[in-house]
Amino acid sequence: MGASFKSIAAKYKGNKDAEKSIVARLKAGDGHPKVEASEADLDAIVR
Numbered sequence: 660m661g662a663s664f665k666s667i668a669a670k671y672k673g674n675k676d677a678e679k680s681i682v683a684r685l686k687a688g689d690g691h692p693k694v695e696a697s698e699a700d701l702d703a704i705v706r
């Protein structure tokens with residue numbers, strides 16, 4: 660279920676704000692199931 664990390668990377672390629680906005684949306688559960696993880700882990704996985 661969900662998009663592959665490869666397709667997500669392609670979608671957001673060159674988008675400088677992507678890291679921040681994706682982390683914020685995953686934390687809030689905004690348009691995506693809420694991901695329960697530390698800020699550091701979310702940062703790392705999104706990067």
Ligand code: HEM
Pocket residue numbers: 660661662667670681685691692694704705
């Ligand atoms: C470490 C856990 C997870 C991370 C980091 C993650 C991250 C992401 C990201 C970055 C996207 C792309 C959003 C976009 O295109 O703007 C995505 C899409 C999606 N994810 Fe996850 N996800 C995680 C876990 C899950 C889980 C557990 C589910 C389901 C129970 C899920 C379901 C989905 C679905 C359905 C989409 C497609 C949404 C769409 O295309 O509109 N994800 N995910």
